[in-house]
Amino acid sequence: xxxxxxxxxxxxxxxxxxxxxxxxxxxxxxxxxxxxxxxxxxxxxxxxxxxxxxxxxxxxxxxxxxxxxxxxxxxxxxxxxxxxxxxxxxxxxxxxxxxxxxxxxxxxxxxxx
Amino acid sequence: xxxxxxxxxxxxxxxxxxxxxxxxxxxxxxxxxxxxxxxxxxxxxxxxxxxxxxxxxxxxxxxxxxxxxxxxxxxxxxxxxxxxxxxx
Numbered sequence: 001x002x003x004x005x006x007x008x009x010x011x012x013x014x015x016x017x018x019x020x021x022x023x024x025x026x027x028x029x030x031x032x033x034x035x036x037x038x039x040x041x042x043x044x045x046x047x048x049x050x051x052x053x054x055x056x057x058x059x060x061x062x063x064x065x066x067x068x069x070x071x072x073x074x075x076x077x078x079x080x081x082x083x084x085x086x087x088x089x090x091x092x093x094x095x096x097x098x099x100x101x102x103x104x105x106x107x108x109x110x111x112x113x
Numbered sequence: 114x115x116x117x118x119x120x121x122x123x124x125x126x127x128x129x130x131x132x133x134x135x136x137x138x139x140x141x142x143x144x145x146x147x148x149x150x151x152x153x154x155x156x157x158x159x160x161x162x163x164x165x166x167x168x169x170x171x172x173x174x175x176x177x178x179x180x181x182x183x184x185x186x187x188x189x190x191x192x193x194x195x196x197x198x199x200x201x
Contacts, residue, residue, distance in 0.1 A: 007117055010162070014124045017155055021131035024151060030143045033135070037151045048121075048158040049176075052165045061164055064173035068180055072157060075184035079150055083187060086194035087143035 002054055009051030016044030029095045030087045038080040045072050118166045125159045146190045153183030 020040025027033045046069050053065035094101060132155065135148035157176045164172035 003114065007114065010121060011117075013158065014121050017128050017158060018124055021128040021151065021155070024135050024148060025131050030141060030147065033144065034147050037147060041151050041154050045154050045158040045161075049161050052161045052173075055165055059170075061170040061173050064170060064177060065161060065164075068157065068161070068173065068177045071177060071180045071184075072154060075180060076150075076154055079184050079187040079191070082191035083143065083146060083150065083194075086146075086191035087141075089195040090143060092141055092143055 002057065006051040006053075006055030009047050009054060013044040013047030013051060016040050016047065018044075020044060030092050031084060031094065034080055034084055034087070038076060042072060042076040045076075115166065118162055121162050122159065122166070125155055125162065128155050129159075143194055146187065146194065149190070150183065150187040153179065153187070157183075 017040070020037045023036030023040060024033050027036055049065045049069040049072070053062040053069075056062045056065065088103060129152060132148045132152040136145050136152070139145040139148060157180050160172050160176035160179060164170060164176070
């Protein structure tokens with residue numbers, strides 16, 4: 001029974017991974033690509049790791065899968081945040097449909113003060 | 114179970130090729146860096162599926178090490194994009 005639950009979790013995770021990568025190819029600029037890919041792929045990989053923990057049961061493989069899930073859950077959004085900041089600082093412009101840029105506003109305010 | 118795991122590995126290979134397309138074509142350096150980061154996270158899932166398929170638990174250790182190294186590499190590349198040294 002637990003094997004089927006694990007395989008179902010892995011299947012959902014695979015779908016999320018695939019759609020995250022489709023977003024990485026299809027979306028127009030760096031920030032939208034980063035948003036789509038990071039969210040979908042983080043959730044997808046975490047579901048794959050939880051599913052393999054459920055499939056493998058208690059033991060070295062399952063414990064390592066849980067530890068690895070914790071690392072991915074902590075490090076992937078942090079890396080995405082650093083990347084978005086690096087992309088903005090390196091001068092990548094926001095695409096025309098974007099109307100609000102609060103980071104630039106905050107920087108202008110802090111320079112005035 | 115084995116057939117399903119093989120299908121899963123195939124899906125992850127397709128996802129990796131989509132990332133490689135973005136690494137090759139990405140118009141700006143941040144695009145390529147994003148794709149490299151995502152490729153690392155996908156390969157962690159690939160290692161987990163390999164560990165289930167072969168019933169060897171050292172693949173899971175590879176996945177842990179890969180997750181941490183991919184994070185460090187991405188943060189270093191982000192700092193490089195910002196135009197700063199690593200100690201600032």
